[in-house]
Amino acid sequence: MKIYALVGVSGTGKSHQALNVAINEGIHFIIDDGLLIYERKKVAGYSAKKERTYMGAVKRAIFLDSEHRNEVSEALALYAPDKLLIIGTSTRMVERIAQRLGLHGIDQFIQIEEVSTEEDIRLARFYRDTQGKHVIPLPTVEVKKDFSGYFQDTLKLLIPNRFLNKDHIVEEKTVIRPTFSYLGNYTISNKTIVDIVKYSGSMVKGVSTITRVKTEGNDDLIIDIECGFILGSRIHIVAKEAQKAIKMAVEEMTQLNVKAINLTVKILT
Numbered sequence: 126m127k128i129y130a131l132v133g134v135s136g137t138g139k140s141h142q143a144l145n146v147a148i149n150e151g152i153h154f155i156i157d158d159g160l161l162i163y164e165r166k167k168v169a170g171y172s173a174k175k176e177r178t179y180m181g182a183v184k185r186a187i188f189l190d191s192e193h194r195n196e197v198s199e200a201l202a203l204y205a206p207d208k209l210l211i212i213g214t215s216t217r218m219v220e221r222i223a224q225r226l227g228l229h230g231i232d233q234f235i236q237i238e239e240v241s242t243e244e245d246i247r248l249a250r251f252y253r254d255t256q257g258k259h260v261i262p263l264p265t266v267e268v269k270k271d272f273s274g275y276f277q278d279t280l281k282l283l284i285p286n287r288f289l290n291k292d293h294i295v296e297e298k299t300v301i302r303p304t305f306s307y308l309g310n311y312t313i314s315n316k317t318i319v320d321i322v323k324y325s326g327s328m329v330k331g332v333s334t335i336t337r338v339k340t341e342g343n344d345d346l347i348i349d350i351e352c353g354f355i356l357g358s359r360i361h362i363v364a365k366e367a368q369k370a371i372k373m374a375v376e377e378m379t380q381l382n383v384k385a386i387n388l389t390v391k392i393l394t
Contacts (some may be wrong), residue, residue: 128228129210130219133237136250139212142240147210154206159185161197169200187218188225198226294341315340318375322348325374331355331363333394345384346375353392364388 131146133139143155143227144165155162158173171193174184190196211231213219219231237246319338324333337351348371349351359366368386 126206127208127232128223128230129208129233129235130231131210131212131218131235131240132213132216132219133241133246135214137237137246138241138248139214139237141245142237143210143212146235149374150208150210152210154201154204154208155210156226157212157394158182159188159193159373160195161200163204163206168204169197176392187221194225199339201226201228235274246352248379269306285311285349318346318348318379318381321374321378322350325371326350326352329357329363329367329370332367334392336391342384347385347387348375348383349387349389351389351391353394354390356393358393360390364390 129146129150129152131143134283138158143157146152147155153164156170160167160170160172162168171185171190173182176182176185184190188197209228211219211222213222216231216234219234223229223231234384306360318340323336326332332352333351333355334353336353337349339349341347341349342392350367350371352367354360368388371386372383375381
């Protein structure tokens, strides 16, 4: 396996350029801030950007946690990639990541200045310093699983692609503000979630009323619902449709992950 390293100080746009480097070098696997990414999908790991403190993020990014390290190491052994890109803030950091994961040393170092312009780096630093924005090389649908409530923007980029013999391709990446950002968190009120549940559930054919909604959890939301169905409805089919509709509505409108929807039919009208 040939191991590449993309190196640059924090806030210079490494993750922003990661897909560009990966595409042009024919790299399908990326390690970035604790995540192992394959073809723009997370296959293993836990993101450092979800940590609540800066030190916690650093420890996560260099795989100090044994369970975290073993998960990613096992995934690498399973997939056995021929090329791997590791992203880090210094040569020492990427070398330490490789060592912690049981990999040999870095075969090729790429500095952020080699793949990004001075203007792009300046803008990346500006947005990091003033707005606390970070970019990870995953599309929103993948990031949502790990970053409930932390979304800000989705970027669609045109990237020159010599490897696939095309002029440009469109790639999607997601901008988030991690919990340790000085700008703080934002919250979604329970009433908002309840209103979404009641509205989306009542739109399902066969549902007559939703009488009670209770939510638990933050990162993984559990929703308990008591409702009424129209007499003569096929209860198991309507219930599944209601669960599906409510889950989709809550996740799309709030970016929260819905772990479970427990639906109880109390009334037939």
